[in-house]
Amino acid sequence: MLPDEPDLPIRRVLPQVRAALDGHGSALLVAPPGTGKTTLVPLDLAGHGRVLVAEPRRLATRAAARRMAALVGERVGERVGYAVRGERRTGPLTRVEVVTTGLLVRRMQHDPALDGVDTVILDECHERHLDSDLALAFCVDVRANLRPDLRLLATSATADTARLGALLGPTVTADDALHPVEVIWAPPPKVDPPHGLRVDPRLLDHVAATTRRAFRERDGDILVFLPGAGEINRVAERLRDLPVHPLLGRQDAAEQDAVLRSSAARRVVLATAVAESSLTVPGVRVVVDAGLARVPRTDYARGLGALVTVPVSKAAAEQRAGRAGREAPGTVYRCWSQAAQDRLPARPEPEIAAADLTGFALDLAMWGAPGGQGLALPDPPPAGPMTVATETLRALGAVDDAGRVTERGRRIAGVGTHPRLARALLDGAAVVGADRAAEVVALLDQESLSDDLVAGWRRVRGDSSFQQGVRRLRADLGSVRASRGPRLTDDLAAGLVVGLAYPERLARARGAGATAYLMSGGTAAELAPGSALAGAEWLAVASADRPPGRASARVRAAVIIDEATAREAGAALLTTEEEVAWSGGDVVARRVERLGAVPLVERPLSTPSPALVAAALLDGLRREGLGLLRWGRGAVALRERLAFCRQALGEPWPDVSDAALLDNAATWLGPDLAAARRRADLARIDVTGALRRLLPWQIAGRLEQVAPERVEGPGERRLRVDYSDPEAPVVALKVQEAFGWRDTPTVAGGRVPVLLHLLSPAGRPVAVTRDLASFWRTGYPQVRAELRGRYPRHAWPADPTG
Known part of the structure; x- marks a missing residue:
């Protein structure tokens, strides 16, 4: 199937690739962007049998298939096809099928042997997405245990491939095909570094100004790299007089296709990291790089996960610059200084090191390898985050106590989204209706959310790309009849679904009209100044993060709900406990109903457990000190004599310092505390007699001799x-x-x-x-x-x- 054109550097190493696979069965191909590895290698290997190519992004999947089909003079769906979630274009003649790595992982869960597939190509493995790591580990496992004849080729655009090479064997390297790219350093005036999802507007002003400069100084289309959809929209507003075209992973397929087609008119393409590798935006001669990337981060201690904005790595910056040299000599305008370049990290952090591992853990459990045991992962999952992920799956009913997947877990995995969102879709559809549940989950799966989630939902309901995602979820859900969905308002319906996804983020206000909340997971949270949600007693928080140096999380998106909805969504967190505690300077006994850490109902407890009362009194002593006891002259004198004995003779004479007496209060005050009920009872204790309990029997009779x-x-x-x-x-x-x-x-x-x-x-x-x-x-x-x-x-x- 290999066409005569184009003549790219990868052609010179194709014999080496075939030899490595023939001899070893697996190999690594290192080839810079523009060498043809994504398109020519699969077409060449199709001569050996059916080839399955996995790309990390939907956009790259469809683009690679179109490019290969064009090279062999056919339409997509004939000898070259593709499949992404919710869409497949293949036929009986298909020899090369391009899929997303996520789809490959799900396909292997159902068909581990990949029957009918002769070669698997894992493209752009250097990006180290979780799905890419899983696909690699699963393929290595399949070759070792099911299909030794299955050929496996991983490709990387960077030379930092030691881990991959150790797993795959021979490494074949192709020459750089890029045309020369001139680097122009264009640092902005002083701007604040990114914080969470926030990017300083002054930097966006500078990116827009630099784009205008490039438009004046250079010919050809301009590709502008920005961290996310929000920044693309804001820069587009600043460039309204230029021919601006956005390019995002979640964009409507027709809009993506339009950008990836050649155009006679000059264009400015505003893109996220989807344009870094695996595809070519035709006509680009200039790159303007904002120097930022958006990556997942998880605060495991507080159950908060979010995307954050970080400086781009050197490796990613090189790939971005290379977009300007794919077709001819080009120019890159970097919106940072050469000194800042030296401080950049060498390469992006693997996603496994910082991302939420819940979906990753479910895939491992589905494969029969809980925790990744026995699999050839490029990096082992960090122990702490993996434990949190497994506990989350257990709470969702997706795995059992041994970490094995349950039938409910298989149903959750079949939805094809994060396990939390899948749970919310499955359980929420029965209450709010399948359509509304799918819409809310599709909304939660977006990168940026509105402060008022319901207002944002109403704004995007008519958007075609949004509805495309809704249809995929609706198809995954199947037929579900709502038990009482029509009786719920949109606010409560959305709040219920959000609460089912994130029950630990159900939040109650701390005081009337307040903007401070306590989430059921125990984390304090605050609304942003001027939030439309201020004053609500209950919120279902969809997105929150905790800025560095702050004790409280910041609510980024939420829904106003009522207590009944909070109780329904967080039913597994409802507890009723008898609490006896030291509070307000005395023992308080009450029966408390809680939603996680949030108190709901408190009632006085008339007959509290004596043991709990004693524990509360001990807590009071530790908080307020020994002054709660009445120290008569005899007690003071005895304590001083004991302190002398300890000073003069050491052990076994007891330590009667404040710290020691408080630490051992249960020992020397225990019998007296058993009869106490409140603060006033502490003042009635015979402290002199209690202190004598500290004396071991063998020295009790010597006190008068030692300290008369x-x-x-x-x-x-x-x-x-x-x-x-x-x-x-x-x-x-x-x-x-x-x-x-x-x-x-x-x-x-x-x-x-x-x-x-x-x-x-x-x-x-x-x-x-x-x-x-x-x-x-x-x-x-x-x-x-x-x-x-x-x-x-x-x-x-x-x-x-x-």
Whole structure:
């Protein structure tokens, strides 16, 4: 089937490709854009048998098939055909069929052996989409276990192919076919970096101005790369006087075909990343690159997933620039500086590293390899996100506890969209009607959504490309009879479907007229300033993200609902629990009905569990401190004596610091807490008795020996010991009371001398000593001289030890 024209570099390596497949059965072809790998290789390999080509995008799938059919002088559907979701153009003579990688994965789930197919070509594997990784792993598995005769060729536009080469074997490399492309650096004035889906309008102004400049300075059509549909629309508004044509993956097929046909009139094509590879926009001699890409990101901790805007990678920037050199020498205007180019990442991050893996996990379960075990994936799925994905599937009823797919999971997978949306379509159709359910799910599957989702739904209902997606979903759904759909308004119908898809995002307002909400998954959320949804008590949130550095998520799209709809959509999250907690400075006991983290109904609980009350009291102590207990003189003194024992002798004497007492409160306060019911009961606890529970039995009887309350003084007097400083126990007495005392008394079994505070007859300090004998010899004579004159009526013997 290989035509004589065109003469592209890939022709020179076709013999090597055939030899690699004949000898090894699988191979990798590295060929830059424009070499002919997408079109000439399949036509050449069709001489060996039927070829199935997988492309990562619908647009590229249809374009590749049209191009190959034109090369062999036929219409699509004869020897060259294609299939995308909802559309297939093939016939009995078809030798080359081009499909999307997603469709290939679903086809292999039903027919793993790919009966009738001799060669599978996985095009543009360097893009590392999830479907591409799955298709590669499934094909390798099939070759190893079912079809060793099935030939497998993966193609890549970049040379960074170590992982792919390790899986596939021989690597064949083709020369670069691009014409020279001049690079013009056109950085904008100062603009803010992209944030989430937001792109600084000043950058869009600059892209539009650069496009005008290119239109003046260069000939030929201009291809402008922008991150998404929203930016394409806004730049198109700024270029209304130029012949602007958008090119997007979700565009109507007829509109796409028109852009991909040659045109005598000069054009400005505004495109997303769909135009980076796999297809040629004819007539393009100039590329204007905004330098941004839109990629999926998932906040697994909060259950939030969204597309975000990031700087393009160096590899992607090179491919974009190459669009200007496919047919003749060209020019690329890069809307960033050469210094910024050096800071770009070398290549795009594989989708498996950051995307929501729920659909990926379902495909693995369908294949019989939960978690990817035993499959030759280019990169293993990250453990945490994979666990979250599996838990989500389990909650949807799509997999069992062992991770095996269920019949419901097969039904969900058959819908051909994200498992959450498939669940919403299947379950929502029975309530709101199949047509409305399909429309809402088609809306949720779009890249950008309106703040007020229902208003956005009404705007796009008549759009042909939107209805095309609705028809595909409706066909996947089959025949479903609505049980009560006609009685629901559009708002409640949309809200129910959204809630079925994202039950953890059902949100209730925090206060009347507020813009702050609590979602059932436990994440706080806020409406954007000026939102039309402000003041609603309940929302079903379709899209939310959490900006860096902010605790609350930002609601990007939602529907106003009522509590009944929230209860119906989130039925699996409804719980009724007895809650006993420390709140507002005391124990609060109540029976609470919740929707996930959102409280619905609270009623007082008259007979709460004593164990729960004790736990609440312990929580109160930890929050407010030991001051909730009444510390009498005896309790304070005992704690100080215990602290001294711990300081002097260490374990097993207990630690009675605040932190330790709070940590072990359940041990030493346990029996008392069992009888307590409220804050006031804490003040009635015998703290002295409770503290004694901390003493192990083997040392409990030694407390008086180690830390006696009093020590014996002269004349059989007993003097109280102050242990308030655990490092220095103190005995305070008047100098005359120490007469006859030769040595300093000790505690801790003689290890620690007390610190004597010697006082005047009036009780004023005159000396502090731990060595009484030395004080009598050296310090007392001076003290005696001073005090004899001041207190002549008191005896001041020259020898106080006699």
